[in-house]
Amino acid sequence: MADCSKRKKLCYCLLLCFLVAGITGGAIGIYKWYRSGLNRWHGPGSTPDFQDIIEDRCYNYTQRIRPDSRSRNCQEIKQAFMSAFISKDPCKATKEDYRRLIDLADPTVPCNKRVLWSKTKELAREYAKLRGLVTLEDTLLGFLADRLHWCGEPGSPDLNTWSCPDWEKDCRTNYRSVFWEVLSERFAESACGTVQVLLNGSLENAFDEMSIFGRVEAPNLKPMVTLQVWLVHDPGKPPRDSCSGSSIKKLKSILSERNVRFICRDNLRVHHEKRWTGRNTSWNQDCREKYQ
Ligand code: JS2
Secondary structure: OHHHHHHHHHHHHHHHHHHHHHHHHHHHHHHHHHHHHHOOOOEEOOOOOHHHHHHHHHHHHHHHHOHHHOOOOHHHHHHHHHHHHOOOOOOOOOHHHHHHHHHHHOOOOOOOOEEEEEOOHHHHHHHHHHOOOEOHHHOHHHHHHOOOOOOEOOOOOOEOOOEEOOOOOOOOOOHHHHHHHHHHHHHHHOOOOEEEEEEEOOOOOOOOOOOHHHHHHHHHOOOOOEEEEEEEEOOOOOOOOOOOOHHHHHHHHHHHHOOOEEEEEEEEEOOOOOOOOOOOOOOOEOOOOEEO
């Protein structure tokens, strides 16, 4: 009798162990399957605390950095940003998704104040700051999103913090790339007077037609705008492109078709500390100003 009850207990124990193992294994399998779906993209996942960062940056910008924009509603802007991509297929972004956000935070930048850049971001930021000019990242939406990553998942209210689509390896119509393209297009098409652009003359082709500057901003400059090109060279590297180089000639032809005036200056050197010291710059300004 005692043996029988022992055998029963043993059976129950084994059954329980199999049950626990089955549930655990099943849960791990489901988790791995779900995560593998979230891990399917080649780009970095959404920035942790994305929503809080957007809100904090918005208040910082509208209350402290640009108090003249304090009338902007940061709660509405945050909601409009999130609803642009949350629960949507991260490879099916459209300009329309960002319409409400852009309408809420469209920048007003005076004529002659815009600075564009390509492969010279930090230098362009310094150049603009020291001369009271404006890059896209100095406008509210550019400031909010600078250096952040974001994407959602169909049917989920959460951001995918494991991975997001990469422009090259996954899809070009991802929410982060489309955001910067939409903003850049608006920034260029609303430009007036003289627009400055810093291009990297230490590269073989300072002008890259496939860059955002090349395929979005330059083609959207309005007629009668003047584009002043600065070719900056790192003294640590020999200049590889110049105003008379083929890539800049290509840029010139794109602009002349749009009746955009074109000025190019090259041989601007940047000291290693990459400091722009204002009018009497530390840059070796061996400029050959060319009106072309
Ligand atoms: C900022 C980001 C991010 O004129 C500039 C800016 O207006 C920019 O929006 O677009 C132009 C630079 O793009 P381009 O020519 O492709 O040069 P790049 O050095 O290869 O910069 C690539 C990234 C530009 C868009 N962008 N801009 N802050 O966090 C950011 N992330 C992306 N994708």
